Amino acid sequence: MFMETAIDTPESKYEILPKTLSNGEMDGELLEVAMGPQHPSTHGVFRMDVVLDGEKVVKLKPVFGYLHRNHEKIAENTTYLASMPYTDRLDYLCSMTNNWAYALSVEKLAGLQPPERAEYIRIITGELTRLVNHTCLVGFLLQDMGALGTPLMYAFREREMILDLFESLSGSRMMCNYMRFGGCRVDLPAGWLEQAKRAVDSYSGFLDEFEKLLTENEILVARTQGIGVLPPDLAVNASITGPMLRASGVNYDIRKVDKYGIYDRFEFRVPLGDHGDVYDRYMIRLLEMRESVKILNQALRDIPAGPIVDPKAKLRGFRPKVGEAYGRIEGPKGELGFYLISDGTPNPYRYRVRPPSLINLTVLEDMCLGQDVADVVIILGSVDIVLGEVDR
Amino acid sequence: MVMETLEQIKARIENAISGAKPEIIPNESPSAQRSLLLDPAHAVEVAKFLRDDSQLRLDYCSNVTGVDWLDLIIKEKVKVKKVVEGVEKEVEEPVERKRPGYLEAVYHLYSMALKHGPLIIRLRTENRADKNHVPSLTPVWRGAEFQEREIYDLYGIIFDGHPDLRRILMWEGFADHPMRKDYVEPDDYEYEPTPHDEVLEKTKQHHSPEPKP
Numbered sequence: 001m002f003m004e005t006a007i008d009t010p011e012s013k014y015e016i017l018p019k020t021l022s023n024g025e026m027d028g029e030l031l032e033v034a035m036g037p038q039h040p041s042t043h044g045v046f047r048m049d050v051v052l053d054g055e056k057v058v059k060l061k062p063v064f065g066y067l068h069r070n071h072e073k074i075a076e077n078t079t080y081l082a083s084m085p086y087t088d089r090l091d092y093l094c095s096m097t098n099n100w101a102y103a104l105s106v107e108k109l110a111g112l113q114p115p116e117r118a119e120y121i122r123i124i125t126g127e128l129t130r131l132v133n134h135t136c137l138v139g140f141l142l143q144d145m146g147a148l149g150t151p152l153m154y155a156f157r158e159r160e161m162i163l164d165l166f167e168s169l170s171g172s173r174m175m176c177n178y179m180r181f182g183g184c185r186v187d188l189p190a191g192w193l194e195q196a197k198r199a200v201d202s203y204s205g206f207l208d209e210f211e212k213l214l215t216e217n218e219i220l221v222a223r224t225q226g227i228g229v230l231p232p233d234l235a236v237n238a239s240i241t242g243p244m245l246r247a248s249g250v251n252y253d254i255r256k257v258d259k260y261g262i263y264d265r266f267e268f269r270v271p272l273g274d275h276g277d278v279y280d281r282y283m284i285r286l287l288e289m290r291e292s293v294k295i296l297n298q299a300l301r302d303i304p305a306g307p308i309v310d311p312k313a314k315l316r317g318f319r320p321k322v323g324e325a326y327g328r329i330e331g332p333k334g335e336l337g338f339y340l341i342s343d344g345t346p347n348p349y350r351y352r353v354r355p356p357s358l359i360n361l362t363v364l365e366d367m368c369l370g371q372d373v374a375d376v377v378i379i380l381g382s383v384d385i386v387l388g389e390v391d392r
Numbered sequence: 393m394v395m396e397t398l399e400q401i402k403a404r405i406e407n408a409i410s411g412a413k414p415e416i417i418p419n420e421s422p423s424a425q426r427s428l429l430l431d432p433a434h435a436v437e438v439a440k441f442l443r444d445d446s447q448l449r450l451d452y453c454s455n456v457t458g459v460d461w462l463d464l465i466i467k468e469k470v471k472v473k474k475v476v477e478g479v480e481k482e483v484e485e486p487v488e489r490k491r492p493g494y495l496e497a498v499y500h501l502y503s504m505a506l507k508h509g510p511l512i513i514r515l516r517t518e519n520r521a522d523k524n525h526v527p528s529l530t531p532v533w534r535g536a537e538f539q540e541r542e543i544y545d546l547y548g549i550i551f552d553g554h555p556d557l558r559r560i561l562m563w564e565g566f567a568d569h570p571m572r573k574d575y576v577e578p579d580d581y582e583y584e585p586t587p588h589d590e591v592l593e594k595t596k597q598h599h600s601p602e603p604k605p
Binding site: 065073234238323326342350358359361 | 419420421422423425451452453454455457459498500504507510512533534535536537538539546559560561562563570571
């Protein structure tokens with residue numbers, strides 16, 4: 001699967017045919033279209049400068065920065081803890097995993113170890129976030145394909161149950177700000193585990209229903225199979241991570257590789273795709289949700305009682321030793337990492353977010369070349385981006 | 393799978409590529425993630441070696457980022473032999489040393505094939521002003537493409553050999569590099585100077601007649 005020498009330049013998949021009439025005049029011309037920044041398919045403010053030859057894409061350049069607020073600079077001008085609520089706003093669908101990645105990196109930097117119960121709570125909230133993200137993504141993808149309303153509303157109905165759980169746990173539905181260095185902010189409220197168990201139990205039924213509705217749907221199959229193919233060697237070389245990488249058949253899941261937290265205690269499989277097309281990327285999300293349900297069932301069964309914060313952790317006067325650390329987790333969209341350099345002061349000297357959404361867009365042009373302009377929309381939808389994270 | 397130690401990797405790089413002088417940068421924090429500093433002249437060769445070597449196969453360049461290190465005045469106490477009141481004594485004297493500032497690009501490498509990592513490599517520019525070039529590693533790992541563009545945009549490191557080095561987050565025509573530590577942000581981003589009394593005065597403060605070097 002892995003080529004010995006990685007590709008240096010992407011091979012061109014589409015050639016512009018000379019379009020001249022018999023008298024030597026040009027027949028037709030290339031059309032430049034700016035898709036975005038206010039295009040409904042871009043899921044935010046994002047622009048693709050597309051050059052079209054008829055319906056076919058000849059060139060595509062993504063343009064970023066409409067939502068740029070220099071998150072990293074703001075975090076470098078404030079304390080470690082004060083950045084925690086701001087990480088919620090990176091990928092605003094998945095605030096729990098953003099919190100987790102940041103907390104994990106600071107714990108590496110400061111040498112903290114969350115207690116057992118906190119690790120279980122992190123797994124539970126993290127996997128619930130994965131369910132939220134993948135459910136929404138499938139809904140949005142189908143919306144992009146023209147199935148207006150129904151799949152998205154089904155998805156939002158299920159998401160609502162999980163957001164209710166987040167609200168009763170952290171006080172906020174989307175901007176949770178729940179994790180802390182060395183643990184979590186508050187313990188689970190009474191009855192939360194039972195409520196979570198009910199939500200998780202009903203999820204398999206929902207996935208069955210969703211799949212019955214979609215997976216073998218003729219229109220979905222016709223629109224997605226063989227579209228936007230990403231070969232595995234290019235995916236590895238272009239640092240693609242998450243479901244998009246695994247849809248291309250590369251077995252790399254940081255939950256299995258790093259075993260961060262306590263992921264080594266849970267039994268789950270890593271679903272892999274065969275073709276790397278949009279259909280595989282859709283299918284991988286559904287299969288990953290089933291694995292998440294498995295992890296959640298095990299975690300909700302085994303969660304012990306105990307403290308939720310490392311006693312060494314302190315909220316005030318937190319000054320890690322001079323040094324640096326890079327921590328990463330398998331976020332719902334891919335590898336979410338935080339790189340921190342401490343100079344011994346209360347503020348980080350360098351704070352860097354490794355955004356999976358941005359880096360997964362590296363191959364957007366390679367996947368779209370030679371495809372129809374209507375397929376660009378679903379290829380972008382299958383990459384799964386949130387612009388809060390792309391632009392930071 | 394466990395990766396070789398940094399010392400072993402360093403020795404193998406020195407064997408494989410003549411002239412390359414990797415240097416180990418220590419890390420005192422509990423994470424203990426040490427890194428390798430590469431010299432810019434051999435960086436691309438070393439990167440190709442790291443990617444293609446059968447024991448390392450670091451085919452996945454996860455994170456690329458810039459760091460800005462300002463000029464630093466290091467105050468040290470040095471023991472000096474001095475004649476004090478006719479007797480030779482060891483006296484501690486404060487000495488100030490200036491470390492010139494530089495910009496740094498940091499790469500976090502992992503192996504998807506062998507599932508190990510990270511190996512952290514660093515490239516440094518000579519200074520923060522005019523000698524701000526380092527070789528681009530995008531030809532080796534395409535995943536660095538957008539991230540190197542981002543470093544160019546926010547830090548002003550110029551990556552030689554990058555296929556498409558343009559600003560990525562700030563707009564074209566923006567003059568400065570906002571992630572630098574000495575960047576001063578304007579009082580008002582939407583400030584448009586118009587020639588009126590106090591506004592004119594403020595304009596003059598903002599836009600000095602001599603262009604910035």
